[in-house]
Amino acid sequence: MSHTKERQGLNRIAGFLVVFAAFYLPGVWQGAAAQGVNPYAGQPRAVLAGGALFRAQCATCHGADGKGILSIDAPDLSLMWAREGVNDEYVFNVVRDGVPGSIMPPHGLSETELWMLVSFMASLSEGGRDAEFVGDAGNGRRLFADNCAECHRAGAEAGGVLGPALTGVTRRRSPEALMQSIREPSERIERGFRPVTVETDAESVTGVLKNEDAFSLQLVTEAQSLRAFRRDGVRQLNRLGASLMPVFSEAELDAGELADLLAFLHGNQ
Numbered sequence: 001m002s003h004t005k006e007r008q009g010l011n012r013i014a015g016f017l018v019v020f021a022a023f024y025l026p027g028v029w030q031g032a033a034a035q036g037v038n039p040y041a042g043q044p045r046a047v048l049a050g051g052a053l054f055r056a057q058c059a060t061c062h063g064a065d066g067k068g069i070l071s072i073d074a075p076d077l078s079l080m081w082a083r084e085g086v087n088d089e090y091v092f093n094v095v096r097d098g099v100p101g102s103i104m105p106p107h108g109l110s111e112t113e114l115w116m117l118v119s120f121m122a123s124l125s126e127g128g129r130d131a132e133f134v135g136d137a138g139n140g141r142r143l144f145a146d147n148c149a150e151c152h153r154a155g156a157e158a159g160g161v162l163g164p165a166l167t168g169v170t171r172r173r174s175p176e177a178l179m180q181s182i183r184e185p186s187e188r189i190e191r192g193f194r195p196v197t198v199e200t201d202a203e204s205v206t207g208v209l210k211n212e213d214a215f216s217l218q219l220v221t222e223a224q225s226l227r228a229f230r231r232d233g234v235r236q237l238n239r240l241g242a243s244l245m246p247v248f249s250e251a252e253l254d255a256g257e258l259a260d261l262l263a264f265l266h267g268n269q
Contacts, residue, residue, distance in 0.1 A: 036089040038115050041122065050120030053113055061103065066124040068191065074103070076191070079172050081125040091118050133170055133266035135256070140264025143257055151224075151245070155268030162208060162224050163245060164190055170266040178262055182253065185245035195240040200233055208244065 040046035055064055063069050066077035080086055092114050098106035109117065144154060153159035154166040169178065180187060189195070196219060197206045207221035217237070218228045222244065253261070 036087070038088040038092075038118055038122075040115050040119050041088065043119065046116045046119040047123050048120075049113075050116035050118070051123075053109070053117045054120050057107060057109075057117075066121065067188070072103070077121055078124045081122065083172075088115075088118050088122065091121060133175065133259075133263045135259035135261070135263030137260065137264045137267050139257070140260035140262070143253070143261045144264055147248070147253065148261075154265055157268065160224050162193075162220055162222065164193055166265055167268060170262065175262060178265075179258060182248050182258065182261075185243040185247060186241065189243050193243075195242070195244045197238040197240060198227075198229055198234055199236040199238070200229065201235060206240075206244075209239075 054062075054066070058066075061069060061072050061074040062077055068074050068076045080091075094104070095107055095117060096109070096114055098104050107114070141157070144152075144157065148154075148163075148166070149157060149159040151160040151163035152166050153161070154169075173181070192210060193208045195206065196209045197204060198217070198219065205219070205221055205227060207219040207227070210218045210220060210226075212218070215231050216228055217231065217234070218226065221227055248258075
């Protein structure tokens with residue numbers, strides 16, 4: 001099946017589900033006014049219909065799970081709800097109006113379809129804003145210094161820059177997602193921290209890619225220095241599948257220590 005036919009099929013499914021949901025969501029045929037509160041928030045049929053719309057309209061850039069596609073500079077939508085100022089109305093407006101100067105276009109959907117899409121996107125959220133992190137934060141601070149500070153920073157704690165800053169990470173990610181990131185760091189690597197090896201005629205340098213365009217690329221090396229390379233001087237750019245972060249198994253960090261570490265991070269917002 002061609003890409004065009006697949007897209008047409010998804011659009012037909014999305015349209016069917018929107019009509020299906022209309023029979024069960026109160027007030028749909030009267031239209032959902034553009035308001036700050038999603039009138040269909042948490043309604044399973046709205047999430048179902050919104051998911052079909054998402055796959056037809058958004059998944060090409062954001063992926064079916066909303067976490068983005070490696071080769072496209074589109075944000076991870078599962079994390080955006082923990083950002084300051086992001087709510088249903090904000091997302092509604094961004095989807096409707098697009099983002100000027102970016103690859104994000106406006107979408108000519110009805111208000112009902114937009115709210116259903118917002119409902120689905122909210123269901124993807126992995127934010128840990130209301131989660132409880134129970135553990136010994138004092139021991140977690142020691143564990144952070146011994147295991148994490150070489151590459152990460154958290155709050156006022158000194159640390160490295162090879163990995164992402166962890167200040168406020170418990171607001172952006174759920175406990176389960178954080179645990180997976182520690183146990184299986186290669187399963188999901190944040191944009192801006194994807195590992196590469198740059199090969200020139202003179203050297204081979206491994207680090208995390210920070211930026212690239214048609215003329216140059218920049219990375220933070222394993223030695224945590226910022227390096228820039230001209231494209232015409234790069235013989236090969238290898239994008240690595242495995243994270244530079246080591247795996248912390250139960251042997252290196254048991255469940256109690258992991259809880260202590262997360263409790264420390266939660267206290268360093």
